[in-house]
Amino acid sequence: MIYFDNAATTFKKPKEVIDAINYALLNYTNSGRGAYRAALDSGRMVYETRVKLAAFFGSNDPSKVIFTSNATEALNITLFGLLHAKDHVISTVTEHNSVLRPLYKLESSKGVSIDFVGIDECGRLKYDEFEKYIHPNTKAIVVNHISNVSGEIADIEYVGKVAKKHNIYLIVDASQSAGSIDIDMTKLGIDILCFTGHKSLFGPGGTGGIVINGDILLDTFKVGGSGVQSFNKCQPSEYPTRLEAGTLNIMGIAGLLAGIEFINKVGKENIRKKEMRLIKRFYEGIKDIEGIKFYFDTDSLECEPENIRHGSIVSFNLGKIPSADLADCLGEDYDIAIRAGAHCAPLIHEAFNTKKDGIARFSFSYFNTEDEVDETIKAIKEIASSFS
Amino acid sequence: MIYFDNAATTFKKPKEVIDAINYALLNYTNSGRGAYRAALDSGRMVYETRVKLAAFFGSNDPSKVIFTSNATEALNITLFGLLHAKDHVISTVTEHNSVLRPLYKLESSKGVSIDFVGIDECGRLKYDEFEKYIHPNTKAIVVNHISNVSGEIADIEYVGKVAKKHNIYLIVDASQSAGSIDIDMTKLGIDILCFTGHKSLFGPGGTGGIVINGDILLDTFKVGGSGVQSFNKCQPSEYPTRLEAGTLNIMGIAGLLAGIEFINKVGKENIRKKEMRLIKRFYEGIKDIEGIKFYFDTDSLECEPENIRHGSIVSFNLGKIPSADLADCLGEDYDIAIRAGAHCAPLIHEAFNTKKDGIARFSFSYFNTEDEVDETIKAIKEIASSFS
Numbered sequence: 001m002i003y004f005d006n007a008a009t010t011f012k013k014p015k016e017v018i019d020a021i022n023y024a025l026l027n028y029t030n031s032g033r034g035a036y037r038a039a040l041d042s043g044r045m046v047y048e049t050r051v052k053l054a055a056f057f058g059s060n061d062p063s064k065v066i067f068t069s070n071a072t073e074a075l076n077i078t079l080f081g082l083l084h085a086k087d088h089v090i091s092t093v094t095e096h097n098s099v100l101r102p103l104y105k106l107e108s109s110k111g112v113s114i115d116f117v118g119i120d121e122c123g124r125l126k127y128d129e130f131e132k133y134i135h136p137n138t139k140a141i142v143v144n145h146i147s148n149v150s151g152e153i154a155d156i157e158y159v160g161k162v163a164k165k166h167n168i169y170l171i172v173d174a175s176q177s178a179g180s181i182d183i184d185m186t187k188l189g190i191d192i193l194c195f196t197g198h199k200s201l202f203g204p205g206g207t208g209g210i211v212i213n214g215d216i217l218l219d220t221f222k223v224g225g226s227g228v229q230s231f232n233k234c235q236p237s238e239y240p241t242r243l244e245a246g247t248l249n250i251m252g253i254a255g256l257l258a259g260i261e262f263i264n265k266v267g268k269e270n271i272r273k274k275e276m277r278l279i280k281r282f283y284e285g286i287k288d289i290e291g292i293k294f295y296f297d298t299d300s301l302e303c304e305p306e307n308i309r310h311g312s313i314v315s316f317n318l319g320k321i322p323s324a325d326l327a328d329c330l331g332e333d334y335d336i337a338i339r340a341g342a343h344c345a346p347l348i349h350e351a352f353n354t355k356k357d358g359i360a361r362f363s364f365s366y367f368n369t370e371d372e373v374d375e376t377i378k379a380i381k382e383i384a385s386s387f388s
Numbered sequence: 389m390i391y392f393d394n395a396a397t398t399f400k401k402p403k404e405v406i407d408a409i410n411y412a413l414l415n416y417t418n419s420g421r422g423a424y425r426a427a428l429d430s431g432r433m434v435y436e437t438r439v440k441l442a443a444f445f446g447s448n449d450p451s452k453v454i455f456t457s458n459a460t461e462a463l464n465i466t467l468f469g470l471l472h473a474k475d476h477v478i479s480t481v482t483e484h485n486s487v488l489r490p491l492y493k494l495e496s497s498k499g500v501s502i503d504f505v506g507i508d509e510c511g512r513l514k515y516d517e518f519e520k521y522i523h524p525n526t527k528a529i530v531v532n533h534i535s536n537v538s539g540e541i542a543d544i545e546y547v548g549k550v551a552k553k554h555n556i557y558l559i560v561d562a563s564q565s566a567g568s569i570d571i572d573m574t575k576l577g578i579d580i581l582c583f584t585g586h587k588s589l590f591g592p593g594g595t596g597g598i599v600i601n602g603d604i605l606l607d608t609f610k611v612g613g614s615g616v617q618s619f620n621k622c623q624p625s626e627y628p629t630r631l632e633a634g635t636l637n638i639m640g641i642a643g644l645l646a647g648i649e650f651i652n653k654v655g656k657e658n659i660r661k662k663e664m665r666l667i668k669r670f671y672e673g674i675k676d677i678e679g680i681k682f683y684f685d686t687d688s689l690e691c692e693p694e695n696i697r698h699g700s701i702v703s704f705n706l707g708k709i710p711s712a713d714l715a716d717c718l719g720e721d722y723d724i725a726i727r728a729g730a731h732c733a734p735l736i737h738e739a740f741n742t743k744k745d746g747i748a749r750f751s752f753s754y755f756n757t758e759d760e761v762d763e764t765i766k767a768i769k770e771i772a773s774s775f776s
């Protein structure tokens with residue numbers, strides 16, 4: 001299988017990640033509960049992961065790295081924990097349902113009001129709208145760092161400045177960006193970062209988290225066993241226990257730690273350069289196909305790979321071929337895995353006018369190869385000519 | 389290490405579970421999202437796990453098997469999804485904080501009222517209290533199947549009859565029982581079962597779930613990407629998607645499936661018989677130590693292993709030795725892992741008058757051996773005499 005669905009989950013994991021998971025299965029129990037060696041070792045590994053994640057994202061307090069089961073949970077905890085009755089929030093039409101549905105639920109259940117910043121025809125945010133939408137009751141901006149549909153990278157530094165100027169929180173959905181591009185929360189002005197472990201961080205499924213940079217008290221979400229303060233009727237108020245109830249996914253966290261260490265070892269910039277070389281090669285190979293329509297700013301690829309400012313995603317449609325048909329052909333006839341349809345991001349399809357046929361998305365990882373790209377270009381060309 | 393903290397997490401997993409996790413890492417992507425082979429294979433494996441879990445627990449609708457990251461999440465989803473303003477709920481003093489803290493939060497935030505059924509000096513529930521606590525607004529009984537402190541097994545069949553008679557829901561916390569004793573939800577009258585995957589089901593951490601037996605619509609909890617109905621502003625109303633948002637822990641679910649299959653292969657009754665033989669041997673070996681006080685009905689062990697009605701837990705204190713000191717001695721001097729303290733179950737310690745010193749808990753698994761039991765008996769005797 002040639003796998004270009006890395007925006008859903010990276011399929012090929014570094015050997016180090018698989019080894020770490022197997023080590024965990026044989027050596028760790030659960031953490032923060034027992035006082036014997038294996039439990040203490042587990043606790044140390046979990047703490048080391050918090051330290052490395054905080055450093056990885058340019059935050060400075062490992063106790064405010066909260067483990068969740070995925071980015072969706074991280075976003076639910078953050079949004080339900082921060083937004084209260086009558087608050088106003090600014091978001092964007094590039095958001096995934098993991099942001100939109102919590103916001104809609106807050107709208108209907110608590111009267112939270114929402115404004116969505118729009119995009120232009122290339123999927124670029126209309127940045128001037130952020131400041132226009134600020135109200136006296138605006139509490140936060142929540143923005144997708146990299147669109148999982150277009151691959152456009154949001155200018156977080158700009159949004160961070162707007163947030164800071166108006167003294168509101170900036171929440172970033174880093175599902176597609178964590179591990180894919182460098183993120184320095186302090187420099188970018190990000191207050192809360194929500195990430196998943198199983199995409200560009202190369203961890204296994206069932207991992208993700210929240211990084212809180214600063215003095216922000218999110219309401220508790222799930223409550224339960226905490227291993228400390230057992231006679232307290234409430235969840236302990238301190239981070240990370242405040243937001244972590246029940247047994248952690250130790251094996252998953254061990255894998256995530258190995259993923260972070262792999263990225264640190266190879267170098268974020270080397271990973272990025274390779275991925276950008278691949279998407280540029282892919283784009284160059286297909287851009288002249290008749291009737292192809294790309295859903296991102298293709299000019300952003302007109303430079304050397306190290307200077308490209310784009311996610312590891314190339315999205316397009318071929319004439320009137322529904323994206324699902326293209327994906328099916330690639331899957332069945334060529335064993336090439338891509339993703340078609342709506343990608344759980346409804347508003348961007350309204351903006352692109354692609355609600356009916358969706359968009360074909362090719363998403364890349366460090367472990368893809370130039371041969372895979374070339375084979376896929378060939379396949380797409382064959383399909384395009386067979387449909388025409 | 390001799391590991392007797394299996395009530396926290398089973399440490400030794402069947403080889404089949406480790407193999408399944410490794411297979412998943414190399415062969416599965418995520419499920420319910422893509423239409424290519426690896427995604428479809430993942431989806432089939434997830435569905436097969438729902439089918440096998442439903443059958444395992446005597447329920448009949450695999451679509452109402454909901455995956456969660458642990459029992460705590462399952463209980464939060466269930467309790468917050470079922471109990472509303474002014475409802476009354478009956479629970480017990482044997483509950484873990486994974487039940488108590490959600491109930492206390494519902495009490496303070498929604499005015500839910502709670503009555504707790506007490507226990508006698510052996511940790512047995514005072515069954516006559518269940519019916520006494522029924523009010524016109526009683527919506528549910530939530531009860532711990534096996535106490536994680538005493539190992540006492542609740543008579544769920546009796547509680548199920550009370551619930552049925554008064555037309556209220558029975559929710560069972562099966563954290564300690566799932567995989568350890570046979571559970572037939574239909575026969576026992578259980579409406580909702582909350583379980584964890586990483587204890588007696590031999591799955592990895594990060595797994596657990598809810599099994600709903602009947603037409604019960606729990607409110608949504610986390611909302612987000614569902615892979616279907618992407619243009620619906622709300623989480624899809626159908627199970628399991630209703631309660632599952634975001635990417636599932638595929639690797640974890642694959643491990644859980646292998647755990648279930650291992651239990652089915654070995655036979656629930658064979659696993660149970662071995663565990664009961666071990667706890668009986670352990671109990672016989674230590675029962676005459678001067679000053680030992682057990683926190684369960686020791687008479688229940690006075691029969692053949694196959695007839696013992698007790699969880700795989702032996703809890704006691706040695707005279708005035710704080711449980712933490714005993715655990716530390718065993719851990720440091722003998723490399724024997726047990727658990728001391730409150731075990732996240734505050735009310736049972738009030739009943740046992742053990743708030744200050746906690747209780748030493750030895751919890752067993754199918755993979756423990758008679759040699760481990762004998763070595764531990766010897767260690768406890770040495771410690772007891774050194775303290776006296």
